[in-house]
Amino acid sequence: MSKPKIGILVPTTLRERILSPSDLEKLQSFADVEINPSDENFTEDEAADFLADKDGAMSSWRVTNLTPAILEKAPGLRIWAYGAGTVKGKICEEAWEKGVVVTSAAPAxxxxxxxxxxxxxxxxxxxxxxxxxxxxxxxxxxxxxxxxxxxxxxxxxxxxxxxxxxxxxxxxxxxxxxxxxxxxxxxxxxxxxxxxxxxxxxxxxxxxxxxxxxxxxxxxxxxxxxxxxxxxxxxxxxxxxxxxxxxxxxxxxxxxxxxxxxxxxxxxxxxxxxxxxxxxxxxxxxxTPHVAGQQSYRIGDLVVEEIRRCFSGEEQKFRVIRDMLDRLA
Missing domain, CATH: 3.40.50.720 (NAD(P)-binding Rossmann-like Domain)
Incomplete structure:
Protein backbone atom coordinates (compact mmCIF):
# COMPACT_ATOMS: atom_id res chain seq x y z
CA MET A 1 0.00 0.00 0.00
CA SER A 2 1.41 3.40 -1.00
CA LYS A 3 2.06 6.04 1.58
CA PRO A 4 -0.26 9.06 1.82
CA LYS A 5 1.15 12.30 0.45
CA ILE A 6 1.25 15.13 2.98
CA GLY A 7 2.01 18.77 2.30
CA ILE A 8 3.33 20.99 5.09
CA LEU A 9 2.24 24.52 4.26
CA VAL A 10 3.90 26.09 7.31
CA PRO A 11 6.87 28.44 6.64
CA THR A 12 10.28 27.36 7.92
CA THR A 13 10.65 29.46 11.08
CA LEU A 14 7.20 28.61 12.43
CA ARG A 15 7.52 24.96 11.39
CA GLU A 16 10.77 24.61 13.32
CA ARG A 17 9.05 26.04 16.41
CA ILE A 18 6.08 23.64 16.37
CA LEU A 19 7.34 20.50 14.62
CA SER A 20 10.32 18.81 16.25
CA PRO A 21 12.83 16.83 14.17
CA SER A 22 11.62 13.61 15.83
CA ASP A 23 7.98 14.32 14.96
CA LEU A 24 8.92 15.16 11.37
CA GLU A 25 10.80 11.87 11.23
CA LYS A 26 7.74 10.06 12.59
CA LEU A 27 5.56 11.67 9.91
CA GLN A 28 8.02 10.69 7.21
CA SER A 29 7.96 7.08 8.44
CA PHE A 30 4.37 6.60 7.27
CA ALA A 31 3.87 9.38 4.70
CA ASP A 32 5.57 10.99 1.72
CA VAL A 33 6.11 14.52 2.98
CA GLU A 34 6.68 17.70 1.01
CA ILE A 35 7.63 20.82 2.98
CA ASN A 36 7.20 24.49 2.17
CA PRO A 37 10.87 25.24 1.43
CA SER A 38 10.68 28.96 2.19
CA ASP A 39 10.02 31.19 5.16
CA GLU A 40 7.10 32.82 3.38
CA ASN A 41 3.46 31.86 3.38
CA PHE A 42 2.03 30.54 0.15
CA THR A 43 -0.61 32.57 -1.64
CA GLU A 44 -3.91 30.79 -2.15
CA ASP A 45 -2.93 29.84 -5.71
CA GLU A 46 0.51 28.64 -4.63
CA ALA A 47 -1.02 26.56 -1.85
CA ALA A 48 -3.49 25.03 -4.30
CA ASP A 49 -0.68 24.03 -6.67
CA PHE A 50 1.45 22.72 -3.78
CA LEU A 51 -1.39 20.50 -2.53
CA ALA A 52 -2.64 19.37 -5.95
CA ASP A 53 -1.55 15.75 -5.53
CA LYS A 54 -1.72 15.61 -1.72
CA ASP A 55 -3.89 13.49 0.54
CA GLY A 56 -3.41 15.69 3.58
CA ALA A 57 -2.13 19.08 4.70
CA MET A 58 -0.60 20.63 7.79
CA SER A 59 -1.50 24.27 8.33
CA SER A 60 -0.99 26.75 11.19
CA TRP A 61 -1.17 30.41 12.17
CA ARG A 62 -1.35 32.91 9.29
CA VAL A 63 -1.21 30.13 6.71
CA THR A 64 -3.76 30.19 3.91
CA ASN A 65 -7.25 28.95 4.77
CA LEU A 66 -8.84 25.86 3.25
CA THR A 67 -10.67 27.42 0.31
CA PRO A 68 -12.78 26.22 -2.63
CA ALA A 69 -9.81 26.92 -4.93
CA ILE A 70 -7.60 24.57 -2.93
CA LEU A 71 -10.27 21.87 -2.86
CA GLU A 72 -10.71 22.14 -6.61
CA LYS A 73 -6.97 21.68 -7.22
CA ALA A 74 -6.63 18.99 -4.51
CA PRO A 75 -9.70 16.76 -4.85
CA GLY A 76 -8.00 13.93 -2.95
CA LEU A 77 -7.45 15.96 0.20
CA ARG A 78 -8.68 13.91 3.15
CA ILE A 79 -7.36 15.81 6.18
CA TRP A 80 -6.60 19.40 7.05
CA ALA A 81 -4.55 19.25 10.25
CA TYR A 82 -4.52 22.74 11.73
CA GLY A 83 -1.46 23.26 13.90
CA ALA A 84 -2.95 26.08 15.93
CA GLY A 85 -6.14 26.85 17.86
CA THR A 86 -9.48 27.92 16.47
CA VAL A 87 -10.50 26.96 12.93
CA LYS A 88 -13.38 29.45 12.88
CA GLY A 89 -13.46 31.24 9.53
CA LYS A 90 -10.62 29.12 8.16
CA ILE A 91 -12.53 26.23 6.57
CA CYS A 92 -14.79 26.77 3.57
CA GLU A 93 -18.32 25.40 3.47
CA GLU A 94 -17.41 23.05 0.63
CA ALA A 95 -14.85 21.29 2.83
CA TRP A 96 -17.42 20.63 5.56
CA GLU A 97 -19.87 19.31 2.97
CA LYS A 98 -17.26 17.09 1.38
CA GLY A 99 -16.33 15.57 4.74
CA VAL A 100 -12.69 16.63 4.82
CA VAL A 101 -11.34 15.71 8.25
CA VAL A 102 -10.49 18.94 10.09
CA THR A 103 -8.42 18.72 13.26
CA SER A 104 -7.18 21.42 15.61
CA ALA A 105 -4.19 21.60 17.92
CA ALA A 106 -6.30 23.39 20.53
CA PRO A 107 -5.74 20.58 23.07
CA ALA A 108 -1.96 20.92 22.72
CA THR A 288 1.78 39.38 29.91
CA PRO A 289 1.36 39.73 26.12
CA HIS A 290 -0.94 36.77 25.31
CA VAL A 291 1.82 34.19 25.59
CA ALA A 292 0.08 31.46 27.58
CA GLY A 293 -0.59 29.51 24.39
CA GLN A 294 2.84 28.67 23.01
CA GLN A 295 4.17 27.79 19.60
CA SER A 296 5.54 24.58 21.03
CA TYR A 297 6.47 21.05 19.98
CA ARG A 298 3.25 19.85 21.61
CA ILE A 299 1.48 21.13 18.49
CA GLY A 300 3.55 19.13 16.00
CA ASP A 301 3.26 16.04 18.17
CA LEU A 302 -0.54 16.23 18.04
CA VAL A 303 -0.70 17.12 14.33
CA VAL A 304 1.43 14.13 13.34
CA GLU A 305 -0.69 11.83 15.49
CA GLU A 306 -3.90 13.18 13.93
CA ILE A 307 -2.54 12.54 10.42
CA ARG A 308 -1.43 9.05 11.37
CA ARG A 309 -4.83 8.24 12.82
CA CYS A 310 -6.62 9.53 9.73
CA PHE A 311 -4.78 7.19 7.39
CA SER A 312 -4.86 4.29 9.84
CA GLY A 313 -8.63 4.41 10.12
CA GLU A 314 -8.50 5.34 13.81
CA GLU A 315 -10.62 7.90 15.65
CA GLN A 316 -9.17 11.42 15.68
CA LYS A 317 -8.06 12.89 18.99
CA PHE A 318 -9.69 16.26 18.34
CA ARG A 319 -11.72 16.41 15.16
CA VAL A 320 -13.67 19.61 14.61
CA ILE A 321 -17.06 19.34 12.96
CA ARG A 322 -19.15 22.23 11.71
CA ASP A 323 -21.74 21.94 14.51
CA MET A 324 -19.02 22.61 17.12
CA LEU A 325 -18.03 26.03 15.82
CA ASP A 326 -20.50 28.08 17.87
CA ARG A 327 -19.15 26.59 21.12
CA LEU A 328 -15.43 26.80 20.41
CA ALA A 329 -13.06 29.62 21.26
Missing amino acids: IADDVAELTLGFITVGLRRVVQYMREMQANEPALKPLSRSLFRRTVGVISASQVGQRVMRLLKPYDVRILLYDPFMPEDRARDEFRAELADLETIAKESDVVTIHAPKLEATYHMYNGAHFKMMKDDAVFVNTSRGDNIDEAALIEELEKGRLFAFLDVTSPEPAVPESPLRQLPNCVL
Whole structure:
Protein backbone atom coordinates (compact mmCIF):
# COMPACT_ATOMS: atom_id res chain seq x y z
CA MET A 1 0.00 0.00 0.00
CA SER A 2 1.41 3.40 -1.00
CA LYS A 3 2.06 6.04 1.58
CA PRO A 4 -0.26 9.06 1.82
CA LYS A 5 1.15 12.30 0.45
CA ILE A 6 1.25 15.13 2.98
CA GLY A 7 2.01 18.77 2.30
CA ILE A 8 3.33 20.99 5.09
CA LEU A 9 2.24 24.52 4.26
CA VAL A 10 3.90 26.09 7.31
CA PRO A 11 6.87 28.44 6.64
CA THR A 12 10.28 27.36 7.92
CA THR A 13 10.65 29.46 11.08
CA LEU A 14 7.20 28.61 12.43
CA ARG A 15 7.52 24.96 11.39
CA GLU A 16 10.77 24.61 13.32
CA ARG A 17 9.05 26.04 16.41
CA ILE A 18 6.08 23.64 16.37
CA LEU A 19 7.34 20.50 14.62
CA SER A 20 10.32 18.81 16.25
CA PRO A 21 12.83 16.83 14.17
CA SER A 22 11.62 13.61 15.83
CA ASP A 23 7.98 14.32 14.96
CA LEU A 24 8.92 15.16 11.37
CA GLU A 25 10.80 11.87 11.23
CA LYS A 26 7.74 10.06 12.59
CA LEU A 27 5.56 11.67 9.91
CA GLN A 28 8.02 10.69 7.21
CA SER A 29 7.96 7.08 8.44
CA PHE A 30 4.37 6.60 7.27
CA ALA A 31 3.87 9.38 4.70
CA ASP A 32 5.57 10.99 1.72
CA VAL A 33 6.11 14.52 2.98
CA GLU A 34 6.68 17.70 1.01
CA ILE A 35 7.63 20.82 2.98
CA ASN A 36 7.20 24.49 2.17
CA PRO A 37 10.87 25.24 1.43
CA SER A 38 10.68 28.96 2.19
CA ASP A 39 10.02 31.19 5.16
CA GLU A 40 7.10 32.82 3.38
CA ASN A 41 3.46 31.86 3.38
CA PHE A 42 2.03 30.54 0.15
CA THR A 43 -0.61 32.57 -1.64
CA GLU A 44 -3.91 30.79 -2.15
CA ASP A 45 -2.93 29.84 -5.71
CA GLU A 46 0.51 28.64 -4.63
CA ALA A 47 -1.02 26.56 -1.85
CA ALA A 48 -3.49 25.03 -4.30
CA ASP A 49 -0.68 24.03 -6.67
CA PHE A 50 1.45 22.72 -3.78
CA LEU A 51 -1.39 20.50 -2.53
CA ALA A 52 -2.64 19.37 -5.95
CA ASP A 53 -1.55 15.75 -5.53
CA LYS A 54 -1.72 15.61 -1.72
CA ASP A 55 -3.89 13.49 0.54
CA GLY A 56 -3.41 15.69 3.58
CA ALA A 57 -2.13 19.08 4.70
CA MET A 58 -0.60 20.63 7.79
CA SER A 59 -1.50 24.27 8.33
CA SER A 60 -0.99 26.75 11.19
CA TRP A 61 -1.17 30.41 12.17
CA ARG A 62 -1.35 32.91 9.29
CA VAL A 63 -1.21 30.13 6.71
CA THR A 64 -3.76 30.19 3.91
CA ASN A 65 -7.25 28.95 4.77
CA LEU A 66 -8.84 25.86 3.25
CA THR A 67 -10.67 27.42 0.31
CA PRO A 68 -12.78 26.22 -2.63
CA ALA A 69 -9.81 26.92 -4.93
CA ILE A 70 -7.60 24.57 -2.93
CA LEU A 71 -10.27 21.87 -2.86
CA GLU A 72 -10.71 22.14 -6.61
CA LYS A 73 -6.97 21.68 -7.22
CA ALA A 74 -6.63 18.99 -4.51
CA PRO A 75 -9.70 16.76 -4.85
CA GLY A 76 -8.00 13.93 -2.95
CA LEU A 77 -7.45 15.96 0.20
CA ARG A 78 -8.68 13.91 3.15
CA ILE A 79 -7.36 15.81 6.18
CA TRP A 80 -6.60 19.40 7.05
CA ALA A 81 -4.55 19.25 10.25
CA TYR A 82 -4.52 22.74 11.73
CA GLY A 83 -1.46 23.26 13.90
CA ALA A 84 -2.95 26.08 15.93
CA GLY A 85 -6.14 26.85 17.86
CA THR A 86 -9.48 27.92 16.47
CA VAL A 87 -10.50 26.96 12.93
CA LYS A 88 -13.38 29.45 12.88
CA GLY A 89 -13.46 31.24 9.53
CA LYS A 90 -10.62 29.12 8.16
CA ILE A 91 -12.53 26.23 6.57
CA CYS A 92 -14.79 26.77 3.57
CA GLU A 93 -18.32 25.40 3.47
CA GLU A 94 -17.41 23.05 0.63
CA ALA A 95 -14.85 21.29 2.83
CA TRP A 96 -17.42 20.63 5.56
CA GLU A 97 -19.87 19.31 2.97
CA LYS A 98 -17.26 17.09 1.38
CA GLY A 99 -16.33 15.57 4.74
CA VAL A 100 -12.69 16.63 4.82
CA VAL A 101 -11.34 15.71 8.25
CA VAL A 102 -10.49 18.94 10.09
CA THR A 103 -8.42 18.72 13.26
CA SER A 104 -7.18 21.42 15.61
CA ALA A 105 -4.19 21.60 17.92
CA ALA A 106 -6.30 23.39 20.53
CA PRO A 107 -5.74 20.58 23.07
CA ALA A 108 -1.96 20.92 22.72
CA ILE A 109 -2.15 24.68 23.17
CA ALA A 110 -4.47 24.15 26.14
CA ASP A 111 -1.71 22.17 27.86
CA ASP A 112 0.62 25.16 27.59
CA VAL A 113 -2.05 27.61 28.79
CA ALA A 114 -2.89 25.40 31.77
CA GLU A 115 0.80 25.12 32.64
CA LEU A 116 1.19 28.90 32.84
CA THR A 117 -2.12 29.25 34.68
CA LEU A 118 -0.90 26.96 37.44
CA GLY A 119 2.31 28.99 37.58
CA PHE A 120 0.33 32.23 37.97
CA ILE A 121 -1.78 30.69 40.74
CA THR A 122 1.28 29.52 42.66
CA VAL A 123 3.21 32.76 42.21
CA GLY A 124 0.15 34.75 43.26
CA LEU A 125 -0.56 32.81 46.44
CA ARG A 126 3.14 32.75 47.40
CA ARG A 127 3.43 36.56 46.87
CA VAL A 128 6.52 36.11 44.71
CA VAL A 129 6.07 39.44 42.91
CA GLN A 130 5.48 41.36 46.13
CA TYR A 131 8.51 39.74 47.77
CA MET A 132 10.65 40.58 44.75
CA ARG A 133 9.68 44.25 45.02
CA GLU A 134 10.20 44.30 48.78
CA MET A 135 13.66 42.80 48.38
CA GLN A 136 14.54 45.27 45.62
CA ALA A 137 13.50 48.14 47.89
CA ASN A 138 15.24 46.62 50.93
CA GLU A 139 11.92 46.56 52.78
CA PRO A 140 10.83 43.98 55.38
CA ALA A 141 9.09 41.01 53.76
CA LEU A 142 5.60 40.20 55.02
CA LYS A 143 6.25 36.46 55.16
CA PRO A 144 3.09 35.41 57.05
CA LEU A 145 0.96 36.56 54.09
CA SER A 146 2.40 33.89 51.78
CA ARG A 147 0.01 30.98 51.21
CA SER A 148 0.41 27.44 49.92
CA LEU A 149 -1.96 26.17 47.25
CA PHE A 150 -2.60 23.06 49.34
CA ARG A 151 -6.29 22.80 50.37
CA ARG A 152 -7.16 26.26 49.11
CA THR A 153 -10.42 26.98 47.28
CA VAL A 154 -10.01 27.57 43.55
CA GLY A 155 -12.85 28.83 41.38
CA VAL A 156 -12.62 27.63 37.78
CA ILE A 157 -14.84 29.36 35.25
CA SER A 158 -15.56 27.04 32.30
CA ALA A 159 -14.57 23.41 31.85
CA SER A 160 -13.07 24.22 28.47
CA GLN A 161 -10.03 22.44 27.09
CA VAL A 162 -7.89 24.65 29.32
CA GLY A 163 -10.24 24.58 32.29
CA GLN A 164 -10.25 20.79 32.35
CA ARG A 165 -6.47 20.66 32.25
CA VAL A 166 -6.17 23.21 35.04
CA MET A 167 -8.46 21.10 37.23
CA ARG A 168 -6.36 18.00 36.56
CA LEU A 169 -3.17 19.89 37.44
CA LEU A 170 -4.77 21.00 40.71
CA LYS A 171 -5.55 17.47 41.90
CA PRO A 172 -2.26 16.81 43.77
CA TYR A 173 -2.86 19.93 45.89
CA ASP A 174 -6.09 18.62 47.44
CA VAL A 175 -7.84 21.88 46.64
CA ARG A 176 -11.55 22.52 46.78
CA ILE A 177 -12.56 23.27 43.18
CA LEU A 178 -15.69 25.34 42.55
CA LEU A 179 -16.62 25.00 38.87
CA TYR A 180 -18.94 27.22 36.86
CA ASP A 181 -19.97 25.58 33.61
CA PRO A 182 -23.65 25.31 32.63
CA PHE A 183 -22.88 22.41 30.27
CA MET A 184 -21.01 20.20 32.77
CA PRO A 185 -23.02 17.39 34.40
CA GLU A 186 -22.71 17.36 38.18
CA ASP A 187 -21.58 13.73 38.33
CA ARG A 188 -18.81 14.27 35.78
CA ALA A 189 -17.59 17.37 37.59
CA ARG A 190 -17.43 15.39 40.83
CA ASP A 191 -16.04 12.10 39.54
CA GLU A 192 -13.56 13.31 36.91
CA PHE A 193 -12.40 16.64 38.31
CA ARG A 194 -13.29 16.49 42.03
CA ALA A 195 -15.18 19.73 41.48
CA GLU A 196 -18.38 21.17 42.91
CA LEU A 197 -20.65 22.99 40.49
CA ALA A 198 -21.27 26.53 41.68
CA ASP A 199 -22.63 29.84 40.41
CA LEU A 200 -20.36 32.80 39.79
CA GLU A 201 -21.45 34.54 42.97
CA THR A 202 -20.42 31.58 45.13
CA ILE A 203 -17.12 31.32 43.29
CA ALA A 204 -16.42 35.02 43.83
CA LYS A 205 -17.25 34.92 47.56
CA GLU A 206 -15.56 31.67 48.56
CA SER A 207 -12.47 31.30 46.34
CA ASP A 208 -8.89 32.12 47.23
CA VAL A 209 -8.16 32.00 43.50
CA VAL A 210 -10.47 32.59 40.53
CA THR A 211 -9.27 31.54 37.08
CA ILE A 212 -11.33 32.03 33.93
CA HIS A 213 -11.14 29.82 30.84
CA ALA A 214 -14.32 30.52 28.86
CA PRO A 215 -14.32 30.96 25.08
CA LYS A 216 -15.01 34.36 23.56
CA LEU A 217 -18.70 34.24 22.69
CA GLU A 218 -21.57 36.69 22.77
CA ALA A 219 -22.86 34.87 25.86
CA THR A 220 -19.53 35.20 27.72
CA TYR A 221 -19.05 38.95 27.21
CA HIS A 222 -18.30 40.45 30.67
CA MET A 223 -19.54 37.24 32.29
CA TYR A 224 -17.38 38.08 35.30
CA ASN A 225 -18.34 41.63 36.16
CA GLY A 226 -18.10 44.36 38.77
CA ALA A 227 -20.45 42.65 41.20
CA HIS A 228 -18.25 39.54 41.16
CA PHE A 229 -15.01 41.46 41.68
CA LYS A 230 -16.53 43.33 44.63
CA MET A 231 -17.55 40.00 46.23
CA MET A 232 -14.04 38.53 46.10
CA LYS A 233 -12.03 38.01 49.26
CA ASP A 234 -9.31 40.48 50.16
CA ASP A 235 -5.96 39.16 48.87
CA ALA A 236 -7.67 36.80 46.42
CA VAL A 237 -5.80 36.01 43.20
CA PHE A 238 -7.54 36.50 39.84
CA VAL A 239 -6.20 34.89 36.65
CA ASN A 240 -7.39 35.44 33.08
CA THR A 241 -5.69 33.44 30.33
CA SER A 242 -8.85 33.23 28.20
CA ARG A 243 -10.10 36.39 26.46
CA GLY A 244 -10.12 39.98 27.64
CA ASP A 245 -13.79 40.52 26.79
CA ASN A 246 -14.84 37.77 29.22
CA ILE A 247 -14.41 40.16 32.15
CA ASP A 248 -15.38 43.74 32.99
CA GLU A 249 -11.86 45.10 32.90
CA ALA A 250 -12.80 48.53 34.26
CA ALA A 251 -14.41 46.89 37.28
CA LEU A 252 -11.29 44.79 37.88
CA ILE A 253 -9.12 47.90 37.71
CA GLU A 254 -11.35 49.58 40.28
CA GLU A 255 -10.77 46.76 42.76
CA LEU A 256 -7.06 46.52 41.96
CA GLU A 257 -6.69 50.24 42.68
CA LYS A 258 -8.01 49.55 46.19
CA GLY A 259 -5.14 47.08 46.65
CA ARG A 260 -7.53 44.25 47.54
CA LEU A 261 -6.74 41.75 44.80
CA PHE A 262 -3.79 40.52 42.77
CA ALA A 263 -4.34 39.82 39.07
CA PHE A 264 -2.46 37.90 36.40
CA LEU A 265 -3.72 38.87 32.95
CA ASP A 266 -2.39 37.28 29.77
CA VAL A 267 -5.23 38.91 27.81
CA THR A 268 -6.88 42.33 27.76
CA SER A 269 -9.54 44.27 25.87
CA PRO A 270 -8.32 45.77 23.64
CA GLU A 271 -5.22 43.74 23.05
CA PRO A 272 -2.59 44.86 23.70
CA ALA A 273 -3.74 47.14 26.51
CA VAL A 274 -3.65 50.81 25.56
CA PRO A 275 -0.41 52.56 26.63
CA GLU A 276 -2.17 54.56 29.36
CA SER A 277 -4.00 51.55 30.83
CA PRO A 278 -3.65 51.33 34.64
CA LEU A 279 -3.02 47.61 34.15
CA ARG A 280 0.46 48.52 32.90
CA GLN A 281 1.31 50.39 36.09
CA LEU A 282 -0.57 48.79 38.96
CA PRO A 283 1.84 46.99 41.34
CA ASN A 284 -0.72 44.24 42.00
CA CYS A 285 -1.18 43.26 38.36
CA VAL A 286 1.11 41.08 36.25
CA LEU A 287 0.41 41.72 32.58
CA THR A 288 1.78 39.38 29.91
CA PRO A 289 1.36 39.73 26.12
CA HIS A 290 -0.94 36.77 25.31
CA VAL A 291 1.82 34.19 25.59
CA ALA A 292 0.08 31.46 27.58
CA GLY A 293 -0.59 29.51 24.39
CA GLN A 294 2.84 28.67 23.01
CA GLN A 295 4.17 27.79 19.60
CA SER A 296 5.54 24.58 21.03
CA TYR A 297 6.47 21.05 19.98
CA ARG A 298 3.25 19.85 21.61
CA ILE A 299 1.48 21.13 18.49
CA GLY A 300 3.55 19.13 16.00
CA ASP A 301 3.26 16.04 18.17
CA LEU A 302 -0.54 16.23 18.04
CA VAL A 303 -0.70 17.12 14.33
CA VAL A 304 1.43 14.13 13.34
CA GLU A 305 -0.69 11.83 15.49
CA GLU A 306 -3.90 13.18 13.93
CA ILE A 307 -2.54 12.54 10.42
CA ARG A 308 -1.43 9.05 11.37
CA ARG A 309 -4.83 8.24 12.82
CA CYS A 310 -6.62 9.53 9.73
CA PHE A 311 -4.78 7.19 7.39
CA SER A 312 -4.86 4.29 9.84
CA GLY A 313 -8.63 4.41 10.12
CA GLU A 314 -8.50 5.34 13.81
CA GLU A 315 -10.62 7.90 15.65
CA GLN A 316 -9.17 11.42 15.68
CA LYS A 317 -8.06 12.89 18.99
CA PHE A 318 -9.69 16.26 18.34
CA ARG A 319 -11.72 16.41 15.16
CA VAL A 320 -13.67 19.61 14.61
CA ILE A 321 -17.06 19.34 12.96
CA ARG A 322 -19.15 22.23 11.71
CA ASP A 323 -21.74 21.94 14.51
CA MET A 324 -19.02 22.61 17.12
CA LEU A 325 -18.03 26.03 15.82
CA ASP A 326 -20.50 28.08 17.87
CA ARG A 327 -19.15 26.59 21.12
CA LEU A 328 -15.43 26.80 20.41
CA ALA A 329 -13.06 29.62 21.26
